Amino acid sequence: MKNKAIFYHAGCPVCLSAEQQIVDAIDTNRFELEVVHLGEERERISEAEDAGINSVPALLLNGTVLHLNFGASLNDVKGVS
Amino acid sequence: MKNKAIFYHAGCPVCLSAEQQIVDAIDTNRFELEVVHLGEERERISEAEDAGINSVPALLLNGTVLHLNFGASLNDVKGVS
Numbered sequence: 001m002k003n004k005a006i007f008y009h010a011g012c013p014v015c016l017s018a019e020q021q022i023v024d025a026i027d028t029n030r031f032e033l034e035v036v037h038l039g040e041e042r043e044r045i046s047e048a049e050d051a052g053i054n055s056v057p058a059l060l061l062n063g064t065v066l067h068l069n070f071g072a073s074l075n076d077v078k079g080v081s
Numbered sequence: 082m083k084n085k086a087i088f089y090h091a092g093c094p095v096c097l098s099a100e101q102q103i104v105d106a107i108d109t110n111r112f113e114l115e116v117v118h119l120g121e122e123r124e125r126i127s128e129a130e131d132a133g134i135n136s137v138p139a140l141l142l143n144g145t146v147l148h149l150n151f152g153a154s155l156n157d158v159k160g161v162s
Contacts, residue, residue: 021145021147022142025107027106027109042159045159061102061103064102066103068147068148068149078126
């Protein structure tokens with residue numbers, strides 16, 4: 001049985017092309033891939049929430065949530081403010 | 082020639098296992114994959130910055146930056162505050 005990957009998004013026009021690159025990069029020989037537009041499939045928002053998704057775009061890999069966006073700045077890594 | 086995927090992180094112990102799942106999911110038949118720990122390879126921070134990376138963890142796919150983390154809340158998608 002293949003692993004399951006679900007990409008949730010909300011149609012953000014700026015981000016969509018970039019984030020679909022991650023979809024393109026996923027090994028579809030090993031992962032069954034589904035893309036869900038929560039703006040259009042609003043009945044699936046609760047499913048996404050139950051999976052632990054707090055924001056979109058997000059990738060759900062075998063039940064593990066990966067939020068795609070902006071995190072800690074590299075200045076934090078460098079130790080400068 | 083293979084596409085190039087570079088995963089930059091800073092060793093966050095909580096996030097690392099989750100985010101390495103994305104590394105595991107990448108199709109290595111099509112992508113040459115490199116993982117860079119910027120906390121240990123600090124000389125590569127400027128390379129990451131030049132690529133447009135503002136935060137870690139991040140995935141660089143053929144020059145396109147994907148920041149992995151927390152973005153817009155699903156409440157924004159729902160339209161509630």
